[in-house]
Structures are given as C-alpha cells and as structure tokens.
Amino acid sequence: MSEALTRRRPILPPGSTAWLFAHEMRVAWRGVLARRGGNWRGLIIVSAVVILFTTFVGVPLGLLLRHVDVPVTKASAVIADMVIAVIGSLMLSQTIASAVESLYQRGDLDLMFSSPLAPRKTLTVRFATLAVNAFLAICLFFSPLFLPVAIVGHPAWLSVYVVMAALALTTSSLGLLLAMAMFALIGPRRTRAIAQVTAALIGAGFFLGTQLSNIIGGRRTGGMWAEVMRTANDPAFHLPPGGAWPLRAMMGEPLPLLGLAGGSILLFALASSVLGATFVANAAAASGADTARARAAAKGGPARFSQGAFTATLRKELRLLWRDAALLSQVLLRMLYLLPLGFLVIRSIGASDAVAVPGGAAALTFMAGQVGGSLAWITVSAEDAPDLLACAPTRPAVFWRAKLVAAFLPMTILLIPLLGALTWFSPLTGLVSAAGCAAAAMANGLINIWYQTPAKRSDFRRRRGSSWFATLAETIVAGLISVAVFIGAMGHYAALGPAIAAGAILVGLRRNEAQIAQAIRDAA
Amino acid sequence: MSDALVLAGLTKTFRNPAVDRLDLTVRAGELYALLGPNGAGKTTTLRMVAGLLKPDAGAISVFGIDALAEPIAAKRLIAWAPDEPLLYDRLTPVEYLEFVAGLWGVAPDVALPRAEELLKTLGLWDERNRRCEGFSRGMKQKAALAGALIHDPKLLILDEPLTGLDAAVARQVKDLLQARVDAGATVILTTHILEVAERMADRIGIIQGGRLLAEGTLDDLRARTGEQGATLEDVFLDLTTETEAAVA
Numbered sequence: 001m002s003e004a005l006t007r008r009r010p011i012l013p014p015g016s017t018a019w020l021f022a023h024e025m026r027v028a029w030r031g032v033l034a035r036r037g038g039n040w041r042g043l044i045i046v047s048a049v050v051i052l053f054t055t056f057v058g059v060p061l062g063l064l065l066r067h068v069d070v071p072v073t074k075a076s077a078v079i080a081d082m083v084i085a086v087i088g089s090l091m092l093s094q095t096i097a098s099a100v101e102s103l104y105q106r107g108d109l110d111l112m113f114s115s116p117l118a119p120r121k122t123l124t125v126r127f128a129t130l131a132v133n134a135f136l137a138i139c140l141f142f143s144p145l146f147l148p149v150a151i152v153g154h155p156a157w158l159s160v161y162v163v164m165a166a167l168a169l170t171t172s173s174l175g176l177l178l179a180m181a182m183f184a185l186i187g188p189r190r191t192r193a194i195a196q197v198t199a200a201l202i203g204a205g206f207f208l209g210t211q212l213s214n215i216i217g218g219r220r221t222g223g224m225w226a227e228v229m230r231t232a233n234d235p236a237f238h239l240p241p242g243g244a245w246p247l248r249a250m251m252g253e254p255l256p257l258l259g260l261a262g263g264s265i266l267l268f269a270l271a272s273s274v275l276g277a278t279f280v281a282n283a284a285a286a287s288g289a290d291t292a293r294a295r296a297a298a299k300g301g302p303a304r305f306s307q308g309a310f311t312a313t314l315r316k317e318l319r320l321l322w323r324d325a326a327l328l329s330q331v332l333l334r335m336l337y338l339l340p341l342g343f344l345v346i347r348s349i350g351a352s353d354a355v356a357v358p359g360g361a362a363a364l365t366f367m368a369g370q371v372g373g374s375l376a377w378i379t380v381s382a383e384d385a386p387d388l389l390a391c392a393p394t395r396p397a398v399f400w401r402a403k404l405v406a407a408f409l410p411m412t413i414l415l416i417p418l419l420g421a422l423t424w425f426s427p428l429t430g431l432v433s434a435a436g437c438a439a440a441a442m443a444n445g446l447i448n449i450w451y452q453t454p455a456k457r458s459d460f461r462r463r464r465g466s467s468w469f470a471t472l473a474e475t476i477v478a479g480l481i482s483v484a485v486f487i488g489a490m491g492h493y494a495a496l497g498p499a500i501a502a503g504a505i506l507v508g509l510r511r512n513e514a515q516i517a518q519a520i521r522d523a524a
Numbered sequence: 525m526s527d528a529l530v531l532a533g534l535t536k537t538f539r540n541p542a543v544d545r546l547d548l549t550v551r552a553g554e555l556y557a558l559l560g561p562n563g564a565g566k567t568t569t570l571r572m573v574a575g576l577l578k579p580d581a582g583a584i585s586v587f588g589i590d591a592l593a594e595p596i597a598a599k600r601l602i603a604w605a606p607d608e609p610l611l612y613d614r615l616t617p618v619e620y621l622e623f624v625a626g627l628w629g630v631a632p633d634v635a636l637p638r639a640e641e642l643l644k645t646l647g648l649w650d651e652r653n654r655r656c657e658g659f660s661r662g663m664k665q666k667a668a669l670a671g672a673l674i675h676d677p678k679l680l681i682l683d684e685p686l687t688g689l690d691a692a693v694a695r696q697v698k699d700l701l702q703a704r705v706d707a708g709a710t711v712i713l714t715t716h717i718l719e720v721a722e723r724m725a726d727r728i729g730i731i732q733g734g735r736l737l738a739e740g741t742l743d744d745l746r747a748r749t750g751e752q753g754a755t756l757e758d759v760f761l762d763l764t765t766e767t768e769a770a771v772a
Binding site: 304305306307308309311312313315316319320323324384385387388389390391392393394395457521 | 596606629639671
C-alpha cells in the first residue's frame with residue numbers, strides 16, 4: 001500500500017494554479033456523476049448516443065453544408081446577436097446558481113483559506129471553474145451537430161468556441177457580480193433562495209420566450225419576428241457599433257475575435273480581483289449571519305402552535321418547501337411551464353377554435369398531473385426524519401394527506417386564475433378542465449404515495465425522479481384523464497370511457513398502508 | 525412497582541440474528557442502562573420497541589399495552605431519541621417542537637409553555653428562532669431531546685444520548701434525564717460511556733449477540749462476576765469477554 005503511494009507522482013506541481021484547477025474540475029465532475037447517482041453506465045450510453053449522432057447526422061450535415069457560406073448581413077448579425085443573448089441567459093442562469101453555491105461551500109473554503117495558498121489564486125481558479133463549466137455545458141449541447149460542420153467545410157467557424165468561451169467568462173463575471181450584489185442587499189440566507197429563483201427565472205426566460213406565441217397570440221409574435229427581420233433588412237436601419245462583432249468573430253475574423261476574447265478576459269480579471277476580497281468577507285459573513293439573525297429574532301417568543309398531526313405536518317412541509325431554495329426553483333420552473341398552456345386555451349376560445357380549445361384543456365390537465373405528481377414526489381418522498389414520523393402515534397395516512405395538500409397548494413394558487421378565466425369564457429371547458437386538473441393531480445399524488453421512495457431532503461436534489469414504474473403509471477393515468485377532458489370539453493359522454501379506464505388502473509395500482517410500509521422496508 | 529417495558533422472546537434476524545429470543549423487563553420509574561459491545565443488538569432492540577422495526581417473533585408490552593397489536597396506543601407513551609438527531613435542518617427549534625407536539629397531539633396551550641420551559645432548561649432559548657442547519661452537534665442533540673420530551677413521555681428511549689457532547693452539554697442532558705426519572709418517567713438508554721451507566725442507572729442490562737448476558741444493579745453484577753469493588757468497566761469486560769471465549 002505504502003509502496004503504491006510513494007510511487008505515485010503528481011502530474012501537476014501541488015499548489016500550482018493548474019493543480020488547483022484540476023482539483024476544482026475533478027470536484028465538479030464528481031458532482032455531475034453524483035447527480036446521476038454515480039452511474040457510469042448511463043454516461044457511457046449517453047456518450048455512445050452522442051458519438052453515433054455526430055457520426056451519422058453531424059458528418060453528413062457537414063458534407064451537405066461544406067460549400068454553404070453565411071453572409072454577414074444585418075439580418076444574420078441580428079440573428080447571431082439573438083442567439084448569443086439566449087445562450088448568454090442560460091449561462092448566466094447557471095453561473096448565478098454556481099456562484100452562490102461556491103459562496104456557501106464553507107468547509108471547502110475554510111480548508112482552502114487555511115492553507116498556505118494565496119486566497120487570490122484560490123478564488124480566481126474557483127471563478128474560472130464556473131466559466132469553464134458553463135462553457136462545457138453549452139458546447140456539449142451544440143457540438144455533435146456543429147463540430148463536424150466546422151471541421152468538414154468551415155474550419156474558421158471553430159472560432160465559435162472562442163466566442164462561447166468569451167461569453168462564459170463574461171456571464172461568470174456578471175453572475176458573480178449579481179451574487180455579490182444580492183449578498184450585500186439582502187443578506188446571505190435570502191441570497192441563496194433568491195439567487196436560485198433568479199437563476200430559474202432567467203433559465204425559464206428561454207422557454208417562455210419560445211412560448212410567446214401562446215402567451216400573447218401567434219399573430220402578434222409572428223408580427224414581432226417579421227418586424228425584427230423587416231427592420232434588419234431596412235436600408236435605413238444601422239446596426240449599433242459592434243453589433244456585427246459576434247457574427248464576425250464566429251466566422252473567424254481576427255479583429256472581432258480578439259476584441260471579444262480580450263474584452264471578456266479583461267472583464268473576468270477585473271471581476272476576480274475586485275470581487276475576490278468581497279467574496280472572502282462574504283464567505284466569512286455567511287457563517288456568522290445565522291447567529292446575528294438569531295440574536296435579532298431572539299426577542300420574540302414562540303408563535304402559536306398548530307393543533308394536531310395534520311396541521312403540524314402541513315405547516316412543516318410548506319415551511320420546508322419555501323425554505324429549500326433549490327427545490328423551490330424547481331417547483332417554480334415546473335409551474336411556469338403551465339402558463340403558456342393556460343394562455344393557449346384561453347386564446348383558442350377567443351378564436352373559437354373547435355379543436356384547439358379541448359386540446360389545450362387536455363394539455364393543461366396533463367401538465368397539472370405532471371406538476372402535481374412532481375410536487376407530491378418531493379413532499380412525500382423527501383423526508384429528513386422518517387423515524388420521527390414512524391414512531392409518532394399517528395397513522396401514516398394523516399401525514400400523507402398533509403403532504404399531498406402541501407404539494408397541491410402552490411399549484412392550485414396558480415391554476416385558480418387560469419381556470420377561473422377559462423370558466424368565464426367557456427363554462428363547460430372551465431369546469432371539465434378544473435375537474436380534470438384536480439383528478440390528474442390527485443391520481444399522480446396517490447401514485448407517489450403508493451410507490452414512495454423516501455430519502456433525505458439533502459440528497460433529494462441529486463435524484464432525478466421517482467421510480468420508472470411510478471413515472472410510467474403517472475404518465476398513463478394523466479394521459480387517460482387528459483383524453484377524457486378532451487372528449488368532455490367537446491360535450492360527449494364518451495369521456496367516461498377513458499375516465500373509467502384511469503380509475504381502473506388506479507384501483508389496480510393501489511397499495512394499503514401495510515403494503516407501502518413493507519415496500520419501504522424492502523427498499524431499505 | 526409496575527413494569528414499563530416487557531420484552532418476551534423478542535427476535536429479529538437480518539442476515540444473522542441481531543436480537544435472539546430476548547427477555548427483558550424495565551420497571552416503571554427507573555433509569556435502565558442497556559449496555560453491550562458494538563453489534564450486540566441494542567439499537568435493534570430499541571428500534572423494535574419504538575415501533576420502527578417489526579420483530580420476527582416475540583412480544584413487546586409498554587405499560588401493559590401490547591405494542592405490536594396496538595402500536596398507536598403504545599407510541600403515545602414513548603419518546604425515541606437516536607444517536608443521530610431526528611431534526612429538520614431548515615426548521616427552527618420552536619418550529620420543530622411545534623411539529624413534534626402536533627404529531628403527538630399535544631394541545632397548543634399545553635405545548636407552548638412546555639416548549640418554552642424545555643428550550644430554557646436546555647439553553648436553547650436564545651437560539652429558538654435560528655434554523656437548526658447552523659447548530660453544533662450538541663445543540664442538535666439538545667433540540668432533538670426537547671422534541672422527545674415535548675409530549676411528556678412515560679417511557680423515554682435514548683440511543684447513545686451523550687455521544688459527541690461536551691462536558692457542559694452532557695451534564696445538562698444527564699440532569700434533565702435524572703429530573704425526568706425523579707418525576708416518575710422511565711428512561712432506557714444505551715451508552716458506551718460506562719461511567720454514565722455506573723453513576724446514573726438504577727439497573728444495568730448487558731447484552732451480547734442479541735441475548736441478555738446479565739442484569740441488575742452494579743452490586744448484582746459485581747456479585748455475578750465475583751469482583752467486589754470492581755468498576756462497571758471491569759464487570760462489563762469480564763462478562764463480554766467470558767461469553768466471547770465461550771462462543772469461540
């Protein structure tokens with residue numbers, strides 16, 4: 001053993017910037033693996049799919065486009081700018097969340113700062129890791145198609161990677177700046193929650209942007225897009241100074257490329273050096289903040305206690321849901337996805353569309369089922385003290401009911417105005433949709449109770465979802481209820497068919513308390 | 525004196541027998557220390573009593589209630605505090621106590637003053653509105669202990685309650701447990717700190733391989749090993765080593 005240890009010689013000099021960077025990347029990589037349950041097999045399968053896709057789709061596409069050039073016009077420059085804005089928003093979303101996470105890695109930072117390494121080096125490397133991770137995430141997304149196209153016919157287009165790196169450095173600097181600003185304005189604890197939500201909103205901005213046609217009406221967004229293109233092609237329109245630089249840089253023109261790369265490196269260096277000192281102070285403050293807050297809050301006595309196990313559990317779940325920033329942002333994202341569907345249905349009613357109205361109502365029902373199921377999965381299966389509940393003199397059904405109510409409350413608040421508007425415009429569609437949404441959410445909530453997979457809340461963010469069986473069952477049942485809503489919204493009694501089928505499946509899936517307890521014990 | 529807990533032929537097997545036909549009686553109002561080497565079956569036994577594990581065979585009676593037939597009724601009388609505190613990091617101690625009081629159905633007007641008293645007794649009053657995520661191990665243990673006591677249990681089961689606590693916190697916990705016993709509650713605890721058992725316990729049970737090796741007051745155990753004036757550590761090592769040798 002000791003022989004093996006003495007034989008191993010480090011490739012990089014310990015304490016060097018490169019060594020530190022390699023450490024940060026290793027930690028980040030292991031984080032990625034942990035989020036996938038440490039499953040190498042899944043990563044190998046994904047890699048194989050990417051390689052196959054690159055070979056059989058990317059390469060032929062590259063051959064097809066090898067003689068096609070992208071003209072540098074005002075329209076193409078505007079499109080390139082818009083693409084950069086979208087990718088930048090996704091990168092910013094990632095770096096804000098990562099910056100806050102870095103700030104709260106107290107044990108890790110304490111270790112670093114207590115070592116003889118210069119804090120500035122430690123922080124610069126850590127900040128650079130944020131940028132590299134953002135860069136890699138986006139490159140992995142577009143490279144299978146883009147890389148063969150660039151290599152086969154347009155080597156100059158490889159400059160896109162330099163532009164992406166510049167974008168990653170810029171958004172990392174902005175992410176750090178935003179995290180620091182939030183820290184200064186609202187304190188460490190709220191920063192963690194608000195940053196997660198902000199990151200989720202910025203990320204969702206991309207999705208909501210693509211759904212603009214559903215939200216404000218197809219003709220208007222079509223008009224907006226046409227307007228952008230018309231304006232870009234108008235001889236009187238002039239791009240702002242540097243407006244074509246992203247496109248030119250991506251095409252490999254040296255001056256814009258050097259300008260963007262140099263500017264981003266300068267911004268990053270400036271942000272690292274200026275924010276570095278603040279970061280150290282913030283990291284130290286993060287540990288003392290709780291105490292300070294507690295002292296401030298210590299004046300008040302205990303508030304009124306709730307009565308009974310149901311209310312106590314409901315309040316506890318709502319508190320935990322609200323205080324778990326990462327889970328909260330996930331929940332918020334899932335609920336945001338409901339919005340475009342709701343608007344689609346309402347808009348279709350306005351347009352008197354005979355198929356789109358029930359279709360939209362069915363889609364809304366399906367989404368409500370999915371969101372309800374996801375939220376129920378979080379509240380039912382994420383339990384930090386299962387033994388406490390198990391040794392309490394209360395039937396498990398009481399906890400489960402409270403957890404379901406906690407899961408459905410946020411979604412109900414969002415759905416009520418949508419369904420209210422629907423009912424106002426079309427009472428039948430509104431009522432059928434309301435019943436469908438409630439049934440789908442309840443059905444999926446019940447499936448999550450019957451097939452729960454308890455784990456600690458702290459481990460929960462790494463898990464992607466409930467079991468494949470439960471997910472499949474949820475999809476089928478919510479699908480059948482959606483079909484029933486579709487038919488019902490058209491005023492046909494045939495809606496009873498799929499509704500009864502969904503009910504029959506639920507009866508088949510049902511587990512009693514003893515069976516659930518046994519399944520949990522077996523899994524443990 | 526009536527019995528707080530009676531275990532009869534209690535058996536639990538995982539891959540190997542963890543608890544093997546265990547017979548044990550704890551009298552009401554006593555502090556009973558359950559000792560044993562690692563893997564002796566102490567925690568498994570206590571988890572079965574708390575209703576967290578189902579025994580393969582045997583009976584559990586809590587103040588005359590059949591805990592296997594009427595688990596809810598038995599649980600009303602019990603508090604369980606394991607070595608890893610049953611806490612929620614994102615709740616404050618007050619919110620945690622509110623939750624636990626709700627689970628045990630304690631009326632709010634009873635629970636609120638009791639929570640205040642417990643938080644003050646355990647030195648958590650100034651931290652009552654601070655989330656548990658920033659607490660030290662000792663503070664977490666104290667918060668969990670407050671949770672265990674909020675419903676004024678008749679039978680308090682503690683698994684290694686003093687592990688990782690500093691001297692001051694350990695003293696607070698010991699004083700609190702003694703006060704509970706003085707007030708008529710029954711306490712069963714496991715510990716590897718034999719001095720604690722020696723000084724606090726009314727009776728001591730030593731188990732190994734899931735079976736009870738010996739039981740009684742310290743003097744009873746000394747008499748059993750024939751070592752007058754021996755410490756509990758000497759007695760414990762004698763008994764457990766003797767059994768290991770016999771098995772070997």
